[in-house]
Amino acid sequence: MKPNKKLFILLTLVMIITISFAQEEECGAEPPKDYGTFMLKRLVSIANAKALSSPVSLPIQHHVSRNSSGNNPAVSSAEIQNVMDELNATYAPMNISFYNYGPTRFIDNSSWNPSFNKNNDSQLAQYEVAEAINIFYFTEVLSGSSTICGFAKFPGTGNRAILDASCSQNGSTSAHELGHYFSILHTHSTSNGRELVQRTNCNNAGDFFCDTPADPRLSSLVNTSCNYTGSATDANGDQYQPDTRNVMSYTRKSCRTGGFTNQQQDAIVVSLQSDRAYLLDATNPPACTVISNFPYNESFESGFGEWSNASGDDIQWTRDSAGTPSTGTGPSNATEGSSYLYTEASTNVTPPGSPNKVAILNSPCIDLGSSSNMFLTFGYHMLGTAMGTLELLVSTNDGISYTSIWNKSGNQGDSWNEAIVDLSAYSGVIRLQLKGTTGSGWSSDIAIDDINISSGSTNPPSTCTGITSFPYQKSFEPDFGSWTQETNDDIDWSLDSNTTPSSNTGPSAPTHGTNYAFTEASGNGTGFPNKTALLTSPCIDLTNETNTQLTFDYHMYGSNMGTLEMRASTDGGSSWATIWSQTGDQGNNWNSQTVSLSTYSGTAIQLQIKGTTGSSFRSDMAIDNINITSGSSDNADDDIEGITSDSISIFPNPIASGLLNIEHPKIAKSNAPVNIIITDFLGKRIDVLALNTGTTTYDTSSLSKGVYFIIFEGEESKQTRKLIKQ
Structure with missing residues (x-):
């Protein structure tokens, strides 16, 4: 007879699906020898158990496997939080919650990452924290050659649970393993004999609990609707009617939403109060001294x-x-x-x-x-x-x-x-x-x-001990001094005094002194493309400074030049704002740039030079001759061409919209016209006006919100005013 290929394929798929579910990773927890005797004695305590009189919170110490280089952690901090959420939800009916005892600890061992075998379980004892529940996470957990979801140590055998990383995220395995940790057996346990469907031996067989139905072991016998699909019978010929939602069963992981029965809960509480009483001591920390x-x-x-x-x-x-x-x-x-x-x-x-x-x-x-x-x-x-x-x-x-x-x-x-x-x-x-x-x-x-x-009222207080006096100058003689290379970038800034190693890129000499700092872009995948180099200043104390200006020289020569940025931080380097940037080939010459730091007056900052290389090795960029000065000509009393700081007025400032009034009465008397240049915060020119009569107006409607500068410029002097557009 000619074989039916379609039927063969269908049967094969059914077998694959069935085998796949039958081989779903299970638990490797094993009760110690004669555990049945322990449980028979424990039943007396359980019968007299009382619920916890007040909520308790138990400490958990998390241990995460990585390779020997400190990479490839088995789980992330977000995944650990998922485990904590699962445990807190499942154990809440018992008045039990959990908290992170300390920061996550890491085990860097390439022999255990990516795979840990249960045969090495005894070696985990050295990492245990005595006063907390220890949960260990591995990318894969094996028992011999079989993959398992994890296992836990029963009372008297250890203080830990071990989880497979993926199983720890299925919503039930973590709670299941802590059930073993607190003395609970699987609902299908046969360590003291198999429980009968009629429960006539429920006190001394199975899992020893009479409010959990007899369980034939549910692996592969529960469908996606969480219904039991088996037809097995017990020793008396009675068909099983198991609970397919109990967290201690071998039902589908997604079906274990029923938590623990009343007797299981009582057993957990008794185990906590006796076997694991040391956990309760950790929930009462000493009183905290209050600073107010x-x-x-x-x-x-x-x-x-x-x-x-x-x-x-x-x-x-x-x-x-x-x-x-x-x-x-x-x-x-x-x-x-x-x-x-x-x-x-x-x-x-x-x-x-x-x-x-x-x-x-x-x-x-x-x-x-x-x-x-x-x-x-x-x-x-x-x-x-x-x-x-x-x-x-x-x-x-x-x-x-x-x-x-x-x-x-x-x-x-x-x-x-x-x-x-x-x-x-x-x-x-x-x-x-x-x-x-x-x-x-x-x-x-x-x-x-x-x-x-x-x-700090509107600005944080400062105890800045870095750059505290001005003018300040840095030209990298003989080294970087108190400026530091960051480690969260790709390449470093280097010092040089002649030409950089690459042709047709980089300067041939410094602009000041004997050294300059540059980024070496050679090496595809090493120096380029888009490799960043970060150089950070020490703290710069501007708490008592006004009209502070930063000037520096930069060199950006190369056909594939990248981007140079100057950045500032007011929070100790936690976040950075770009205050100036330049991109692309700027020619084979040094350029000079001035950036106002007036907006940071009254606080302490750090500066950071960020170089990002371009698409090839011809993108060496350099920086030199950094200067910070305080108290610009805004404060001068000189009267040159009638431009004096005390006679300049711009209002309203800040301005939301409409006309800005610009006044300088002495201009009318001197008959010396002055250009008014309007720039954005980075120095980009927005507009140019002529002031001939001493007063004029400027329509700010086209300006975006931000900081601008109004520059009064004569032939030999200039004055600057800051404008805030709200």
Whole structure:
């Protein structure tokens, strides 16, 4: 008979689908030997169990597998949050919730990433945090040669649950494994015999609970509508009618929406109160000292003050005053007073300080009240070729969870820098954490000092210790000085004094002194295309300055030239605004640029030079002769051609729309006409007017919202006024 190909294909597809579901990854949790005896004794406690009298929140320490280079994490922070949401929803009926005990820890081991075998389970004990539930995430979890969704340690056998990354996101496996952690068996368990459908042996067989129906093991026996499709019978010939929604069954993962039965819940509570009672101790942290008087300062002169090292991290913050023990990393002195705190990253100490070791410093409780203009500033020092990351986190729920609001990574040079963090988004009582994570080696000591919290009215307070006097000049003699290379870019700025290595691009000599800084664009995929180089200034204190101007020389010669930008930050480098940019070939010559910094008067800033290479190696760009001056000719009393600052008037300013009045009465008397040049914030010319009679008007309707400059220009002098269009 001729075979029916269509029927064969259909049957094959059905078999594939059936086998696929039959092979759905299951749980690898195994109760210890004689667990039935344990459960028979436990039933007495369960019968007398009482619900928790008040809600409890239990700590979870997350451990994420990465490869040995610190890459390819098994799960993301968002996926960890999904696990927490699942657990909190499933365990809520028992008055149990969960919180992150500490920052996520990473296990960098290429032997376990991307695949971890259950045979190595005993090696995970070394990573456990004793006072928290430990959840380990791996890209794949194997039991022998079979892939499983995970497993957990029953009471008395360990303090951890292990999850396959993809299974941790299916909405039920995480709650399932913690069920085992709190003593619960599978609903189909046969460790003490198989339960009968009539439940006559429900107290001493199956999962030992009489409110969970007998279960024949539901793998491949539940359809997409969550209906049982099997026809198996028990020893008495009775057909099974299992619960296809119980979280401890082998139903489809998406069907496990029924949570736990009453007896299962009672068993979990009893296990928490007896087997896992240490978790309850961690839910009652000591009372928090409240700071409510501002300005507040802590510079660690007589100890840690109200700040304290956290438990559950890897290493501690240490107080020091005269340089850390390692060379080429750490500060040599404090930025305020004589003491500071730092993380010791050396590998020859106990415990080792690197790589990727975490130190957490907890703040006191900070009562911001209803203030809307609070700022936090602190000094930080991050010198070292293997530098890690410093992070500031905030909690609004009494330390149960934290959110990152500022961070800095990589070598920041041998100088104290200032972080300025806006707290205006917060009110009431908050807690802060300073989290230092050491880098890839011992050269990554991180230091902090001089923490201040105060009201900044409209501008943040400044404790800027970088560039504080003007005029300031930097031409990279003999090196970058306190300007630092960023690590979150592609290439570095380099110093040179003659021509760059590539032909038909780059300058042949500096414009000032003997050195200039440039970006080397050679190498397809290395220096180009679109490779960025970031060079950051130290803190620049403009709190008492007005009419500040930045000038610099730049060279952008090359047929495939990219883009050069000057950027500014008012929040310690957390965000940057471009205040000037230039793109494309500007010829084989140095150009000079002036950028007004007047809009930043009254605050502290950092500048950053960003070079982005073009489409080929002919895009070397250079910068030199950086100058910052304060107090321009706006404040001069000179009367040259009748242009004096005290007689110039522009109004209304700010202006929303309509005519701007421009007046200079002395112009009419001098009979010396003056050009009025209107530019945008970046210096681009918008319009030119002639002022002959001493007064004129200008229609601002075509101007977009922003900052503009009105420049009064004569033959030998000029005056500048800032205009704000609302």
